[in-house]
Amino acid sequence: MAKKQGKQTYLMQQCLTVRAWAAVGSKKEGQGPLASGFDLIEPDSTFGQDSWEKAESRMVSLTVAKALSNAALTYEDIDCIFAGDLLNQCVGTTFGLRDSGIPLFGLYGACSTMAEGMLLASLLVDSQTVRRAMAVTSSHFCTAERQYRFPLEYGSVRPPSAQWTATASGAVVLEEGNQPPYLRAAAVGTVEDLGVTDQNNMGAAMAPAAAATLRRFFADTNTSPEQFDLIATGDLGAIGSQLLVELLQRDGIDIKSRHTDCGLLIYDRQKQDVHSGGSGCGCSASVLGSYLLPSLRDGKIRNLLFMPTGALLSPTTVQQKESIPGIAHLVWLSHEKEGIL
Amino acid sequence: MAKKQGKQTYLMQQCLTVRAWAAVGSKKEGQGPLASGFDLIEPDSTFGQDSWEKAESRMVSLTVAKALSNAALTYEDIDCIFAGDLLNQCVGTTFGLRDSGIPLFGLYGACSTMAEGMLLASLLVDSQTVRRAMAVTSSHFCTAERQYRFPLEYGSVRPPSAQWTATASGAVVLEEGNQPPYLRAAAVGTVEDLGVTDQNNMGAAMAPAAAATLRRFFADTNTSPEQFDLIATGDLGAIGSQLLVELLQRDGIDIKSRHTDCGLLIYDRQKQDVHSGGSGCGCSASVLGSYLLPSLRDGKIRNLLFMPTGALLSPTTVQQKESIPGIAHLVWLSHEKEGIL
Incomplete structure (x- = not known):
């Protein structure tokens, strides 16, 4: 096990x-x-x-x-x-x-x-x-x-x-099985809530959950961001992504050169009028299937931390002026069977 | 495992x-x-x-x-x-x-x-x-x-x-651990849909799922209803319970003397104006905690199949005239560490 x-x-x-x-x-x-x-x-x-x-x-x-x-x-x-x-x-x-x-x-x-x-x-x-x-x-x-x-x-x-x-x-x-991509490790998320209440800025609401999971994963595995080619969140969008980078910087963890977000990959934000980027359960899942997994198979990406983030709100909780809790689960996908750890 | x-x-x-x-x-x-x-x-x-x-x-x-x-x-x-x-x-x-x-x-x-x-x-x-x-x-x-x-x-x-x-x-x-109640086995449900569309009769919509899971559990474990003291569904209510018994009878499985339903246990249907019985995620969970688990601990029930059933509808699917799919997951709880199998 x-x-x-x-x-x-x-x-x-x-x-x-x-x-x-x-x-x-x-x-x-x-x-x-x-x-x-x-x-x-x-x-x-x-x-x-x-x-x-x-x-x-x-x-x-x-x-x-x-x-x-x-x-x-x-x-x-x-x-x-x-x-x-x-x-x-x-x-x-x-x-x-x-x-x-x-x-x-x-x-x-x-x-x-x-x-x-x-x-x-x-x-x-x-x-x-x-x-x-x-x-x-x-x-x-x-x-x-x-x-x-x-x-x-x-x-x-x-x-x-x-x-x-x-x-x-x-x-x-x-x-x-014996062919890449391999699933090497995973981290379960916890509910995090820093009090964001704007349902039109869910990236900001979810960034603390992403930061919490990533911080603990690095600590639990004694690894650091530069050991991974790519850290792909989904879907913090442009604003939440920047916030995540800043939150981790405060703890001395620099993911800036490694981080991307599935919400930023799926559309061309300049041409496609998607404002802060893509979102939805299907965004990170389809970016995984259309781009990340093929790249891992071919060795174009060797080690990926895939970490979709969820905003745990409902329209009712928004009407009731509740803040928006977030959660982020992580899986480590790799072109290699071993290494890093 | x-x-x-x-x-x-x-x-x-x-x-x-x-x-x-x-x-x-x-x-x-x-x-x-x-x-x-x-x-x-x-x-x-x-x-x-x-x-x-x-x-x-x-x-x-x-x-x-x-x-x-x-x-x-x-x-x-x-x-x-x-x-x-x-x-x-x-x-x-x-x-x-x-x-x-x-x-x-x-x-x-x-x-x-x-x-x-x-x-x-x-x-x-x-x-x-x-x-x-x-x-x-x-x-x-x-x-x-x-x-x-x-x-x-x-x-x-x-x-x-x-x-x-x-x-x-x-x-x-x-x-x-070494004290009852023990969790001995479990069966994962599948989505079953026999075409019931009445959202005021969800017990009937869920009965086919309950029948499917129970039928497969008995077949997979080579057991029969009389080997268990109690089969507690949740929450088929009065109408769904009867339908479940009938569906299984057609396959030669008689659960009538063993079957109860959490929706029938939690309220007094005569006095409490609850129509066909209780329901909700919390109904079976609280019947488990208030009655079934204490009885298993004390040996008043020795072997229980606990099988909550879910109606997988939403208000939107009802408005769209969809039928109501159901699912039922099962766990076998026991006062004994071994036996039956």
């Missing part, structure tokens, strides 16, 4: 590989810089369905099916799947997986869910409790806007600090 | 014990037949807060604190907690655990969440990945009504098939 190190870090003891993955997006993602890495770009964001929620579910099932076909596997080969999305009661996930028959662990970790799922999947595979597990998450611009903010029909103007929810989904298949 | 048996059943290989637990309820639960088993009955369902959502969060933190004090442990002694509730974006959980500092895995499994959390906690403890894990869930009548149906102020009339969401929370602490 994984070796617990410190309060919340787990080092894998088996050789865990991401056997296959998939990323699915829609029109805007297809116009972004990572378009060519997606397995499927469906320009019609209804995905042929008569509601946005059904569109998101359809996208989830397409992503899972694509990851399985990339792995040359079927539903029956998967012991369990960890899955979640941003919708009320996670219906993107449950309707999307309704016909799969895969034993399901439903998760809610807001935009941190992809790492939460990979983390739990890796702990079960590493302990040989299961042979093969999947993780999948999704988000859809149109379902998220009407649920978290306003229906699109209202034509609300978005402030510059706002992020753009990606219409995207990503899935991975984890098992023991 | 746990031994996988069949498609979705896991037999624990270590001796796992529920070291401690807690159940918290409010006025109506305090008038029910299990009142004396609760650790805390707070007659004021606001729990001293200025919104129902904050009341639910407060209840969650009280329940976790009570389970820890029953275990003579503190937050720092817990490696991780699995937690969820029914609210949009699970804010009962995240705000309730905000100050605990416990590494958090947020779950969404509707009313099946307590078993989902215990199942994941037990797999991590059994594989010795973690030493000690918690699970907690909650529900609140007033938050659930306004979210799933109508705000209370509308005074809507409820049909007889409707269930009453319990204002309650339950938590458990799991570790290796």
